[in-house]
Amino acid sequence: MVFMPTLRQSLANPTRFMELSAWLLPWITGAACVLLTLGLYMSFTAPLDYQQGHAAKIMFVHVPTAWLSMFGYALVAFSSFGLLVFRHPLADVSAKAAAPVGAVFTLLCLLTGSLWGKPMWGTFWVWDPRLTSVLILFLLYLGLIALRSSIEDETLAAKLTAVLSLVGIVILPVIKFSVEWNSLHQPASVMRLGAPTIHPSLLRPLLVMALAMSVVFLALYLKAMRNEVLRRRLKALRAYQVQTSVDLARQPAE
Amino acid sequence: MKLLVENLALNRGGRPLLAGISFVVGAGEVLVLLGANGVGKTTLIRAIAGLLAPAAGSIRIEGGKPERSVGEQCHYIGHLNGVKASLTVAQNAAFWARFLGRSRDRLDAALAAFGLANLRDIPAAYLSAGQQRRLGLARVLLAHRPIWLLDEPTASLDHAAAAVLTRVVSEHLASGGLVIAATHVPLGFATARELALGAAAPT
């Protein structure tokens, strides 16, 4: 029941996407499994961090989830832009699919972070700019999902959520630079101008884990998109079922 | 001036509702939209007003003010009256007069024409259904617009008010305006051309 006027000509697009993703998904899943096992092995055999001791192991899950939580929002905003400006038929599918995945990764970042905070700072939670801004990112995700779910007409919901996600994009730089602003939290030591300041023996497993997590994210995201396309197919079929009984009479003969 | 609609197609909630609509309304002409409930009269009127993006086709004005959008040259009287319940009749009218027309010198004439003169200072909340409709209709006299879009203008109007409307419309036509009205009951306009929308409504 929900599709945009431009769809008739760009109908091919979702179908081609389905074929492509159907072919890709197994490979990506496989890659994810391999990388994940490798990453886990490397991170548990990594040397101790001289000041944080074993606790630094949490970094290998914490940092990737953190990066991906921000990447996820960027993805949503990018897709929303594609929807509002280029009317690309897959844009909204992508935006809608990326939101819950990104939300989960944000939640994981918060959890692992607090679990790291207890041994390091002696508390699960402090109202430090970095932590707070990530919490707000999580709320933004929730807001996107809630707004979409609270509007009946899905075309409308799509556009409005897109507007919101574009408005909310300011959060990303805030998170990125929140560490500079009298924060307890580690400053960027990998994603920074100039060489990483973190010791290679820790950097290597971190990067592998980051790569692995990204592939996992990709797989989940693709699967979510596929589900969304299917859901819309289903909806279109139902609408057509109604139309054949209801609307065809009303529509001018084609 | 002329309003040209060329094979217009409109979607509602993603489903095609109207398609291949084409007509021309010239100065001094009325076009009456007929059709069963839910056939798309309101949808069409809203599209002309520019509130709804057409799925296909075009809506143009010839000989109007090219720098202005179609909507800006229309009066749109929808199912709702655009009346603020907490303001008095006069205040409501005055606002629309200034907002649409930058001047309120037609105010008294308009209220008098629709028999609201005695209700000037009653809060609109107290008005009866028909009185509120009159107040909504009075907008067409508060500011000049060449095109009038009226959606079931006579809904809950009594005979007197309906007659007033007919007179007002014919004056507007005489002065070279054009009118598009959706209705179920005869409006009694003179020279009215009729456009019957999609024969079978989804009933």
Next chain:
Amino acid sequence: MKLLVENLALNRGGRPLLAGISFVVGAGEVLVLLGANGVGKTTLIRAIAGLLAPAAGSIRIEGGKPERSVGEQCHYIGHLNGVKASLTVAQNAAFWARFLGRSRDRLDAALAAFGLANLRDIPAAYLSAGQQRRLGLARVLLAHRPIWLLDEPTASLDHAAAAVLTRVVSEHLASGGLVIAATHVPLGFATARELALGAAAPT
């Protein structure tokens, strides 16, 4: 049964609006309320429904259920339709059926009668003005009430729906019900007695 109204007086916002209204409506009778906008038709109907306390006079039922108030034996269809925009047509109807009549077995019949069967699962927000009015009117078929109070029932109905309404009403009358309807356009009820309210409306 009989509905007796004895020199009823109604105030609105402190000012007397109607006075000395008396009439009797017996089983199988229709009373059509006529009068200019703002003369007090809606006010009178709301008073009968018990929503408005009379300033003087009485409203009684003879031969009804004495333990029930007048209102509980009425269907009141006002200017508004009592439809929840976010619920589907069927859900709206089902609610009123259960709420007013404790059973929903008349649901399908009622929807079908007013040509809403095919719109069952569409959220009411999407309905057109007339379709929403139909949904509002469908209430009278969802639960049995001896007295029907209809305030401009045909507002924004198309001819088909208006015909349906006429049929439904006459069946109700045939089964010994009674109907009071306010209107500006002829409703085409057979044996309709008319009551023209106060010649001079405060317009």
Next chain:
Amino acid sequence: MSAFLELARRDLSVAWKEGSAVGVALGFYLVVVTLLPLGIGPDLNLLRRIAPGVLWVALLLAALLSLGRMFETDLEDGSLEVLAIGPLPLEAVAAAKSLTHWLTTGVPLTGLAPLLGLLLDMEPETYGVLTLSMLAGTPAVSSLGAVGAALTLRTRRGGLLLALLMLPLFVPTLVFGIEAVRAANLAAEAFLPSFLMLCAVSLAALVLAPLAAAAALRFHLQ
């Protein structure tokens, strides 16, 4: 009775349809609790001390925000008039509305409170009493809320007027609710008296509020 349940059921499904009520309520609660530390600074000892109070106040505000349209929608779409002359006495209608409000706001917020306690680093042992006191208090909030919602019905700027009317009414609930928590932290048995007061308040509200609300509604329909 069936009509009562029917009304409650409809309102629940409307609340559900119109923006997944519960999720949003929780969202708001979460957010208030997030803003406050930003406002008063990240000092955990401070936060720990004020945590129960803040959670209670935030709950009241969340409830308040959602009160606004308890009857307004029904008035605007004409349902209220039909409900008023229907088989159900207007008191019962008001009660049904309060019930829905409680189910969509009071219950989920109470459920979330302990989790948010974590964010404010509240003592673990407080969780139980806090939840208890909220469970006992929220019915009063919802049914008193019905009175406020009915009173401010046609005044469109309801939101704030409502707040002004309600918060005084909420004071007893708040005071006893907080008192119960605070007392419990000192001595387990000290908890009971104020908790019983809280229950008393709730019961009184449950009985009396619908009457007041119904009266207000009648005036509005006149």
Next chain:
Amino acid sequence: MSAFLELARRDLSVAWKEGSAVGVALGFYLVVVTLLPLGIGPDLNLLRRIAPGVLWVALLLAALLSLGRMFETDLEDGSLEVLAIGPLPLEAVAAAKSLTHWLTTGVPLTGLAPLLGLLLDMEPETYGVLTLSMLAGTPAVSSLGAVGAALTLRTRRGGLLLALLMLPLFVPTLVFGIEAVRAANLAAEAFLPSFLMLCAVSLAALVLAPLAAAAALRFHLQ
């Protein structure tokens, strides 16, 4: 331009008619500030410390409560459609609405803040900076609010959804507003940097928010 002022004027008089906007806003503010001490206990040192934060947060909540119906009333009575096709671009309509909201909420609440500061025993020297920071911050609140109000327009359970959407947007304003006050208490010149940031936020919001709001409104009218 005249149309813009005209719209603002009408909304002001409506706000005035419908439950004397200002008075009610102040009332709510007052009540939140009174509830909190009940919630967290009457310890004056504590209250003094958290006073500015509480005042800021209460202001945001009051603003939030009154945002809900910024466009909703116009949508319901059909004005919005006429405004949309009228001579004024929809962006300007949104801006006018924000202006009204600011005049009916931001300004009076800012004016009242110092008085309430007395209740919370705030240090006298903070009054000046607090008022300044609020004056600079509230425009952002009102114009960002327009975005939220436009987004949550048809979603009837707007109140809470709105809160969920808005508060993240409010955070920068709050943070810098508070930071300005806190810094000023330490050293007068430390006040400037965060205050300038606050102004920057407000300016950005004033420019960009109406565009977003207008876009959302267009989509709603479709």
Next chain:
Amino acid sequence: MDLGPHAAYIWSAYAAVGVGLAILIVWLLFDGRRHQRLIDELEARGVRRRSDQPGGE
């Protein structure tokens, strides 16, 4: 293996990530299955989209 004093936190961190992702995966799989099944049912009942019937954006 020995993870020092903070073993509990480390394990729970990794566990949290595992559980979180697992839940997401299960949900996605379930969701996809459901839609596919319903579509198949409909098409089995002969409801097909006309070639120009858009496939839902």
